[in-house]
Amino acid sequence: MNTAVRRNWLLNGIAQVGECGLFFLEILIALPKSLRHSREICRQVWFVGAMSLVIVMTCGLFVGMVLALQLYYTLSIFGGTAALGTVVALSLFRELGPVVTALLFAGRAGTAVTAEIGLMRATDQIDAMEMMAVDPIAYVVAPRYLAGVIAMPLLMCLFNALGILGGHLVGVTWLGVDNGTFWGNMTSTVDLWKDIIDGVWKSLAFGAVVTLIAVYQGYNAPPTSEGVAYSTTRTVVFSAIVILAVDFVMTAFLT
């Protein structure tokens, strides 16, 4: 019986990935129709993007500051503190920016989207739209999905900018790295295409999967309080796993 339960669990997991893929296709099919709801898309970009600004920018600042402290210590062992600006920027652009922004986004915006759609389902609002001959995928799901994909890279850029500012504050203002060396080494080493744009690709991919998980969990949440709570938790858990897994695969291919 134990193996049966385990196999069931495994099959259910695979079935859910499959359902999620089909749901993704439904969203893609509904996307052209949802472009008519431009007002709704703007509202959602504001909701998932602008409302996440405070947490993303604060965290970016602190991540940059910690990064500068740790790297200054490591670099000073080799007498290479002049490279501080370069290393901080590369770590942020290539890795920390996309990944940490995506994790924060899943916690801040992903959960909000799941809970909102789940509650719309539980209070019959999704059914009411169906009854008013409005496709809920085109009106509710697709705009939120699009908004997530648009907002994520923008948030990552701000995260990186604040991170570098934090690194500059600690490295130059506090630890006394030369200002010119900090910026000069950074700008001469960091490559627009290889470093910055690669980070943007990652961020776009994270935006696509995190928002897909969020809308899928919300749309299929059982219409009860526990159901919505459970789905919200799952959004965060699945997002975290998928972000780090996709990050590994993309890093392997991009470098």
Added chain:
Amino acid sequence: MSQVVQPIEAEPLVQVRDLHSRLGDKIIFDGLSLEVPRGSVTAIMGPSGTGKTTLLRHLTGQLHANSGRVRVDGEDVARLPRNALFALREKIGFLFQNSALLTDFNVFENVAFPLRQHTKLPEVLIRDIVLTKLQAVGLRGAANLMPSELSGGMARRVALARAIVFDPMLILYDEPFVGLDPIALNQVLRLIGTLNRTLGITSILVAHELAAVRRVADRVYLIANGKLVAQGSPDELAHQDSPWTRQFFGGEADGPVPFHYPAPDYASELGFAR
């Protein structure tokens, strides 16, 4: 022109033929047939859990039956492609039990929602239509309130205004009287009657309140165990002498609908019998 229209007019608006349906292992409908004539107010009654709401969902094509046919306005709902189904739904108003107002929008925007989604009417015209409908349910003054600021009765009236914004041919009311105080109940009853008489809108309502149903319905179908067990005008049913009507309208605790949920023998479960 009337020669062409005549046969369709004579046909009942809603026809359910030999409907079989199951949810999981549970049989919901076991050969249900009923008809709703155009321009009538029909009540569907029955013990809780007999699938009255499920029946409404069959009528709108949200659920599909295992066998049997559901025809609305001459069209087989289950066979309609999505576009045609949506076109049909535009002609049907559905009043949800919990009103299902969109919580992001205020009252005005909620009522305007179907218009904005399906038409390109100028804003002035939308405003006029919405205010007319809100006036009809007595809530023109509440146009700027959010759904969270409404009482249950008000929310239901707003939902009703939204359901009639396209002047539908059919309105489905899912338990419209639940949780209303006597004043709100009377208001909703009056609205159902007015909509039916003045606009000729066919109405189907799922309800438990016999007194309320008596005042508004022309015809009552009593459903139990997936079948039609009685039908007739409310007064006929109230005086009919079948075990079903006696239990249901008399409110007896035990009868064809048992008081006890199916369970193993009581004594043996307590360990007294062998």
